[in-house]
Amino acid sequence: MRISGAQIIVECLKEQGVDTVFGYPGGTILPFYDALRDAPIRHILTAHEQGAAHAADGYARASGRAGVCIATSGPGATNLVTGLAAAFMDSVPVVAITGQVPTALIGRDAFQEVDITGITMPVTKHNFLVKDAAKLAETIRYAFRIAGSGRPGPVLVDVPRDIQTAAILFEPAAEPADMVPFAVAGAAVARIEAAAVAIARAKRPAIIAGGGAVAAEAAPEIAALAAKIACPVVSTLMGLGAFPASHPLFLGLTGMHGHKAANNCIHDADLIIAVGSRFSDRVTGDRAKYAAGKTVIHIDVDPAEIDKNVAAHIGITGDMKTILAMLVDRLAAGDNPSWWQTIAAWQEENRLPPAADKLTAPWLCGEIAVRTGGGGYIFATDVGQHQMWAAQHLKIETPRTWVTSGGLGAMGYGLPAAVGAQLAVPDKRVIHIAGDSGFKMTGAELHTVAAHRLPIISVILDNGGLGMIRQLQHAFFDRRYTACELPGVDFVAFAAAFGIRAVSVDTRDGFAAAFAAALASPDPQVIVAAIDPADLVSPMVPPGAAINAYLDI
Amino acid sequence: MKHALSILVYNQPGVLVRVAGMFSRRGFNIHSLTVGITQDPRYSRITVVVCGDNGILDQIVKQLDKLVEVEAIQLLPPETSVRRGIAMVKIAAGGDKRSEVLKLAEVFRANIVDVAEQSVTIEITGDDDKINAFIELINPYGLLEMVRTGMAGLARGASTIYDYERRDCYEQIVL
Numbered sequence: 119m120r121i122s123g124a125q126i127i128v129e130c131l132k133e134q135g136v137d138t139v140f141g142y143p144g145g146t147i148l149p150f151y152d153a154l155r156d157a158p159i160r161h162i163l164t165a166h167e168q169g170a171a172h173a174a175d176g177y178a179r180a181s182g183r184a185g186v187c188i189a190t191s192g193p194g195a196t197n198l199v200t201g202l203a204a205a206f207m208d209s210v211p212v213v214a215i216t217g218q219v220p221t222a223l224i225g226r227d228a229f230q231e232v233d234i235t236g237i238t239m240p241v242t243k244h245n246f247l248v249k250d251a252a253k254l255a256e257t258i259r260y261a262f263r264i265a266g267s268g269r270p271g272p273v274l275v276d277v278p279r280d281i282q283t284a285a286i287l288f289e290p291a292a293e294p295a296d297m298v299p300f301a302v303a304g305a306a307v308a309r310i311e312a313a314a315v316a317i318a319r320a321k322r323p324a325i326i327a328g329g330g331a332v333a334a335e336a337a338p339e340i341a342a343l344a345a346k347i348a349c350p351v352v353s354t355l356m357g358l359g360a361f362p363a364s365h366p367l368f369l370g371l372t373g374m375h376g377h378k379a380a381n382n383c384i385h386d387a388d389l390i391i392a393v394g395s396r397f398s399d400r401v402t403g404d405r406a407k408y409a410a411g412k413t414v415i416h417i418d419v420d421p422a423e424i425d426k427n428v429a430a431h432i433g434i435t436g437d438m439k440t441i442l443a444m445l446v447d448r449l450a451a452g453d454n455p456s457w458w459q460t461i462a463a464w465q466e467e468n469r470l471p472p473a474a475d476k477l478t479a480p481w482l483c484g485e486i487a488v489r490t491g492g493g494g495y496i497f498a499t500d501v502g503q504h505q506m507w508a509a510q511h512l513k514i515e516t517p518r519t520w521v522t523s524g525g526l527g528a529m530g531y532g533l534p535a536a537v538g539a540q541l542a543v544p545d546k547r548v549i550h551i552a553g554d555s556g557f558k559m560t561g562a563e564l565h566t567v568a569a570h571r572l573p574i575i576s577v578i579l580d581n582g583g584l585g586m587i588r589q590l591q592h593a594f595f596d597r598r599y600t601a602c603e604l605p606g607v608d609f610v611a612f613a614a615a616f617g618i619r620a621v622s623v624d625t626r627d628g629f630a631a632a633f634a635a636a637l638a639s640p641d642p643q644v645i646v647a648a649i650d651p652a653d654l655v656s657p658m659v660p661p662g663a664a665i666n667a668y669l670d671i
Numbered sequence: 672m673k674h675a676l677s678i679l680v681y682n683q684p685g686v687l688v689r690v691a692g693m694f695s696r697r698g699f700n701i702h703s704l705t706v707g708i709t710q711d712p713r714y715s716r717i718t719v720v721v722c723g724d725n726g727i728l729d730q731i732v733k734q735l736d737k738l739v740e741v742e743a744i745q746l747l748p749p750e751t752s753v754r755r756g757i758a759m760v761k762i763a764a765g766g767d768k769r770s771e772v773l774k775l776a777e778v779f780r781a782n783i784v785d786v787a788e789q790s791v792t793i794e795i796t797g798d799d800d801k802i803n804a805f806i807e808l809i810n811p812y813g814l815l816e817m818v819r820t821g822m823a824g825l826a827r828g829a830s831t832i833y834d835y836e837r838r839d840c841y842e843q844i845v846l
Contacts, residue, residue: 240696243739247684247685264739421733424733426730
C-alpha cells in the first residue's frame with residue numbers, strides 16, 4: 119500500500135497507541151497536519167511550541183506513556199529545545215516530530231531552516247533526520263523504542279517536507295513494538311548478594327528514592343524493602359511519590375532545600391541505598407563529604423550513573439523492580455530502634471512552631487495537602503521558591519502525581535506540563551502551583567486550558583518577583599537585590615482575558631475559601647495568593663556544602 | 672594517563688559529531704581521533720586516544736555505550752595492541768644539513784616522500800613515542816611544518832572488536 123509520508127507518520131503514531139499530540143503548525147509540517155486531520159488522534163494546539171514540548175513531557179510523567187510534540191522547521195523547532203532539555207534532564211520519554219525544509223533545500227539556508235538535529239543533539243537521547251522516505255516508518259518506530267526503553271528520554275525526528283509528501287510503500291508493523299525487558303544477569307546477582315550482606319551489617323541504613331524509581335514503577339518494591347528492614351526513606355525532588363509521603367518511614371525531601379531529618383539521616387547513615395538517583399549536585403552538595411564513611415549501594419537502570427558523581431561500593435544496574443525484589447528476598451526482617459531514636463530527635467526538630475496567621479507558602483501548601491488528602495490529584499509546579507515549598511509541604515503519596523522540572527529547572531514549565539498531565543490522566547485533577555514570574559513566562563497556555571475546559575487549578579504564589587533569585591541575593595550577595603522585582607501584574611484580569619475564573623487572596627481564610635470553591639467547581643480556576651516577598655525557603659544548604667551545613671537565613 | 676579506544680559505529684551522517692560531542696560536552700579530553708571505513712560498509716571505526724584516570728575512562732566507555740550508533744567499544748592497552756600513527760614533517764634541509772637529516776630518517780625507518788631544493792618531507796609511521804622522539808631530534812634542523820594523524824590500532828592476536836559484548840552491569844571500576 120502506497121501512502122504519503124505524512125500518513126505514514128500518523129499510522130506509526132496509531133501503532134504506538136498515541137491518542138494525543140501537542141503541537142503548533144507551520145509551513146514544513148503542514149502535510150503532516152493535513153494527514154492528522156482525519157486521524158483518530160487528538161491534537162492540542164498550544165500557545166507556543168515550548169508549551170507543546172512541556173505538555174508532552176507532563177503527559178509522559180503523569181501517564182508513563184511517551185508524550186508526542188509536533189513543530190515546524192526553524193523557529194518552531196528551536197522553540198522545542200527547552201522542553202526537550204527539561205525532558206532529557208529528567209529522563210522523560212518524549213517523541214518530537216519536526217518539519218524540515220525539503221531535502222533539496224537543506225544546507226542552503228532556506229526559509230525557516232535550522233539544523234535542529236545538530237541543535238538538539240546534546241539534549242536528546244537520540245535524534246534523526248529522515249532523508250530516505252523508505253526509512254520513515256522504521257525511524258518513527260525506532261524513535262518510540264529509544265524514548266521508552268532503558269533510561270527513558272526525548273527523541274526528535276526531523277522530517278523534510280518532501281518526505282512527508284512522497285508516496286511510500288507502507289507495511290503496518292507486525293505487532294506492537296515490544297520493549298526488551300532488562301534481564302538481571304549473573305554479575306548483578308552476585309552484587310545483589312553482596313548488597314544484602316552489607317545491608318544486614320549496617321547500623322544506620324537509609325534509602326534514597328530518585329526519579330528513576332518512579333520511571334521504573336519500583337514504588338512497591340521500595341516500600342517492601344523499607345518495611346522489611348525498618349529503613350528510613352528520603353526522596354530527591356524527582357523521586358517524590360516513589361514512597362508515600364505519609365508513611366512513618368518517610369523522612370521527606372533530601373537535598374539543598376531538603377527536610378533536616380532527611381538530610382541529617384543521609385549525613386549520619388553508614389549505608390545508603392540509592393534507587394534511581396543520579397546524585398545530582400543539588401542532592402549531594404559536597405560529594406566527598408556526602409559519601410564519606412558510608413557504604414554506597416547504587417541501583418540504577420543506566421550503568422553510566424554508577425560512579426559518575428558518587429563512587430558506589432556496590433553498583434547494580436538493570437530493572438530496578440527486579441533488583442529490589444531480589445534484594446528483599448535476601449534480607450531478614452529487622453528493626454533498628456537505636457537508629458530510629460536518633461531520627462526521631464531530628465523529626466522533633468523539624469516541627470516548626472506555627473507562624474502567626476499570615477498567609478505563607480508553607481501554610482498554603484499544607485492547606486492544599488489537607489484538602490486533597492483523599493487522593494485523585496496530580497501536582498505540577500513551576501521552578502523556584504514555590505517549587506521547594508511544594509516539595510516540602512505537599513504530601514505526594516503515589517508515583518506520577520508529582521510533575522516538576524528537576525534537572526533543568528526550567529521556569530515556565532508548570533502550566534504547560536499541567537496541561538499535558540491533565541489530558542493524560544483525566545480522572546485525576548491537576549493542581550498547578552506556580553510563582554508569579556514563572557507563570558508569566560508561559561501563562562499564555564491558559565488559552566489551551568480554556569480552549570479544552572481543563573479543570574486545572576492554578577495557584578500563583580505572587581511575591582511580585584523572582585523569589586529564589588531574591589533569596590540567593592539575600593544569602594550570597596549581601597542582600598543587594600537586583601533584577602528580581604517584577605510587581606504589578608493583574609493576574610486576575612489576565613486569566614479573565616482567557617475566560618478563566620480567577621480570584622485574588624491575601625489571607626489564610628481567603629485562600630481556604632477560594633481553594634474550597636475551586637475544588638467544588640469543575641472549571642479551570644486561578645487563585646492568586648499574595649505572599650511576602652521577604653519569605654525564604656528554609657532549610658537551605660549552600661551549593662557545594664555538606665548536606666547538613668544549613669545556612670542560617 | 673593516555674588510553675586508546677577503538678569504537679565501532681554505524682556509518683551514518685553525523686555519527687562523528689555525536690561521538691565527539693559526547694567527549695566535549697562531558698569535558699573528556701581527546702588527544703587524537705581517527706576515523707575510517709571498515710571491511711563492512713555499514714560500519715566505520717574510530718580510534719580515539721584520551722587522557723584521564725581509570726574513573727574517567729570508565730565514564731567514557733559507559734557514556735559511549737549509551738550512544739545509539741555505537742555498536743562496540745574495545746580498549747587498546749599498549750601491551751596487548753598495536754597502535755600506529757603517521758606524521759609528515761617538512762624540514763628546511765638544503766645543502767650540508769641534508770645528509771644528516773636523511774641519516775636520521777633512515778635510523779627511524781622513515782620515508783622520504785618529497786625532496787626539493789630547500790626542503791625534504793619525511794613520512795614516519797609509528798606509535799606516539801617513536802614519532803615524538805623523531806620530531807624532537809629533527810626539530811633543530813629547521814622544521815617548517817608538520818602534520819600528524821591520530822593513532823589507529825588493533826588488538827594483538829585473534830581477538831577483535833566483534834568479540835565485544837554489551838555489558839549489562841559494571842564493576843566499581845570496570846577497567
